Amino acid sequence: MSVSESDAEAPEAPDTPGRAKRRRFRRGRLPAGVVVVLAAAGGVIVAVHPFGGGDGTPPPAGAGGSLVPVRQGPLSAQISQSGTLSYAAQDDGTPYSVVNQVPGIYTWAPSAGDQVKCGRILYWVGDTPIVLLCGTRPAYRNLSLGDRGRDVRELNANLVTLGYAKKSELDPDSRYFGSATAAALQKLQDEIGADETGELDLGDAVFLPGPLRITKATARLGGRAAPGAPVAEATSADRQVTVDLDASQQAGVKVGDKAQITLPDNTVTTGRVTRVGTVATSSSSDDQGSSNTTIPVYLTLTHPKVAGDLDQAPVQVQITTDGVKQALIVPVTALIGQAGGGYAVERVDARGVHQTVPVTLGLFDNADGLVQVSGNLAAGERVVVPST
16 A cells, blocks of 8 residues: 555654654653652652753753752751750650648748759748659658668669768668668758758658759648648759651651751750650641641750750751761752653753753752762762752
């Protein structure tokens, strides 16, 4: 069968920008304006690439962009998030409760903002000073010669730590209330102005993780003190930054990760992740009722004095979750999504020739918008980054 003249292959027309773009798209490049969505370390990065090219020809006329050299060196994966600087409370975020066990009348009580160190007077009932001792086990009985238990060990540890006995005189890990305990306790009682009995009656001391910072005073001067009545609420004196991390990023953050913390006055200090919460919280994020699920992450400051007296202050946090000592690095916006899957960059050689180079993605630095790549690239070669 003869081929009609209309069916015969027509000679190829000269290239135009539109024709060149269509040919390049058939070869696997995304057309102008396509948005490339990359999932990285639990976040979403959007790169818009408006370029043609990739087959050895320059980009079409009118395309904008810049050339950035491929860099080689260390790369850190970072998560940037806003946080809150405060004083650390209990693990669940609730304050510590100071509970009275001595009947009588309050003759002195702490005020909000007061800080009380272990071994110092917390409040007074009548002529009895109530001392704060460091510990996690609440007092529940009178202690005297011959008693044994975990509460005795807490008492012994306090007496040694506060300097009322030497380790050679009193074992701070001992669960036994002996003569050395009584002698050291008398010294403490003398220091705070209590009766020097060498015994610790229920209510004479409050055991809480200390030092404490009073956040709310409940007891009132002249008010009646009853066993079981709340005296105050408190946090520890330790500084803490809390970050509500997107639950999808939880696996990327671990205890010990280093962090950079920017305070409200733009002072930058360092910290470390000390605890990652396990209970997620959901909250509505917009008017359409969509929810946002977060996990609390807690950080301590390397130099807490830098924070001064700031409380409930907004801060910016960058948590470093991973790192590579030697990586080929390009901006995330240099990535081009390929029609058949995967990613590429657009390399430009010294002659100005453009070529698409497939790459494999590695570590993402979400904070600075960088990504580790591997492929037929070398440090110093230039890649196209679209104008924004």
